[in-house]
Amino acid sequence: MGVQPELDKVFKALADPTRRYLLDQLREDNGQTLGELCRRLEMARQSVTQHLAVLEEANLVSTVRRGREKLHYLNPMPLQDMQERWVDRFERPRLRVLNAVKCRAEEAMNEKPSFVYVTYIESTPERVWEALTDPEITARYWAHRNESDWRPGSSWAHVRADDSGVSDVVGEVVEADPPRRLVTTWSDPAGPEGQVPSQVVFDIQPFQGSVRLTVTHTDLADEKAHRDVSGGWAVVLSNLKSLLETGKPLSVDLRHKP
Template sequence: MTLEANAVDSVFKALADPTRRLLLDRLREHNGQTLRELCEHLDMARQSATQHLDVLRRADLVIVVRRGRERLHYLNPAPIHDIEERWISGFDKPRLRTLNAIRNQAEEIAVTATSIPTYVYATYIRASAEQVWQALTDADLTAKYWNHANVSDWQPGSTWEHRRVDGSGAVDVVGKVIESEPPTRLVITFEDTPDAAREPSVVTFLIEAHQEIVRLTVTHENLPNREMLGGISHGWPAVLANLKSLMETGEVLPQAPWDMSKVDA
């Protein structure tokens, strides 16, 4: 059995249990919860809940991010997205897309006030931590897989720019470097509308090495609205897929993956 098949099996196994689905629903409603918060409304011992969360973590459906002494649990959409692309999209995608749009609209009408969740996405790359760090911070490399050059000296307090590579030199995103710990952690502010009267969102890149691979976790916090959440929910998976392809094959994907959301719209 291939590694891909094992990964798919672990996701289906994790989703088969109603308690684990309930935990995922809780994270979908309010991402970034501690174990205590998740256990508040569960009729089970803390140890049993921990065991269920361990299954979800092994399936990469849940990611744990440390914030000081706290361990926050986040829903990782990557495995579910992969299943949707492999198993669902080929059956009746236009009809399913329509039904999903109707459901989303109904949910938006029903909910009068909701908080904007933090977005977390993780991917595994066959590369070293140093190579992934370079891919995130080298302007020439980001230009290859992102169609933008990320320009900075990447020192804490420095500015960075997300410049187009179409010859216009236009800058679409700006920000500041908050933390820079090569080759494991980079934290930046992310301002796509710098003139807006609001605090910038914050992106954290966490690079964790394990033998010949790394896990790259991207956390995007302080989102101003659901419109931006929707945009980055399409954008980050596409950008990271292109980065992964470049790291593992030496080439980016044959078509720009972020264009797929425009085709499916």
Template sequence: MDPVFKALADPTRRLLLDRLREHNGQTLGDLCGRLDMARQSATQHLDVLVRAGLVTVVRRGRERLHYLNPAPIHEIEERWISEFDKPRLQAISAIKNQAEEYAMTTETVPSYVYVTYIRASAEQVWQALTDADLTARYWGHANVSDWQPGSTWEHQRVDGSGAVDVVGRVVKAEPPTRLVITFEDSPDADREPSVVTFLAEPHQDIVRLTVTHENLPDREMLNGISSGWPAVLANLKSLLETGDVLPQAPWEMTSAHA
């Protein structure tokens, strides 16, 4: 936690985080323009935030896009806040969020980015993302597809009902490092589907897995995936590193404390 607290101690770095919270996925030029800051200064501050895990960089062609990574803040909340005064703080947060949503009803919904590190190979991570039996173990749903670009995929329940909760199509498949899919949890809704990108970057005995969820329709979905993705990816990480999923489904714990 030391690098995280060090990064948060500087007001300029907190301002950079605020700007990314308002509009996620900005280039260095975007951030410098909004903050009237020299590129060298912004780069130095962003490097500190990246080393602390508070910001992650996603390459998009020649661009380097900067995204907030909520994982370190979530760890701080779990370690120092949730066990002490969570109910009262949740009530205060709910009032604050309601006021902000009322005042910013036209605000663009930001993209969601989550980064985790897994002791596994990129091939193992790819298999975990695309094998129906493995996804059924750590996700509670089987992700079914041939995973070829243009093909459809389904997020099927494993309770014997055969029900499908999410559908989409495969936009890009570059095994074992990149998978891009559309994600439609309400396919009958008159809106463009959101898009999920899985990027597995191997480094010796580990893989950095970055999950980017873009084109979100509203804050309700943002709030839902902000709880859902960390739970699913924690279960995936446990399965690959220990051979078994977590003893309890982590998304059930999330809903129990909502």
């Protein structure tokens, strides 16, 4: 997948003021339906759909289905790539990504996911699935071993890789469709009795010879939990991407990340 054609798509998408306005609207209120965006623009659905298709082709917008609705999310990764290439050349761009690239989902509607993160990895779906479920691989980039037989209904645990045997997250495997989709519940084993678990969905899709990985984290307890997972997922998934593409993870301490 060549760099220049992908950048051409980004520049083409950003050249139109309507598409820039759409991105602004998603920045202010992420996770909008087509109908919501049409009302903001006072434009026909067909025209907005065409603009969104250009933004999706440039990877500036990603979508997640919830029932019959399709929600649209701003994906800042291509813009960050441009910043790394021309602005941050003499800084530490990968570490800046960890803090800068956060795809927040404002919960204006109850159906909206609490947090959505999309990344593109030069790998295969099978390899990404293995990296999410193999305890030895997860220990390399996550500082935790994800342990389970990964069958629906089975338990799973996020166990520290320091030989302490401590699990920072426990839960249940809700859905497992290798190498396409994994759904798990997440609970803090030291949390209060009766806590409602959150849910994490990993969607793994082939994309132009690479993989599009979408992580959706829902049912978060409060705003603090939202902030924690927003930063945590950015670190974890950037580390995963580095491991699969270069053979080594980033030099980031992940012992206290999700």
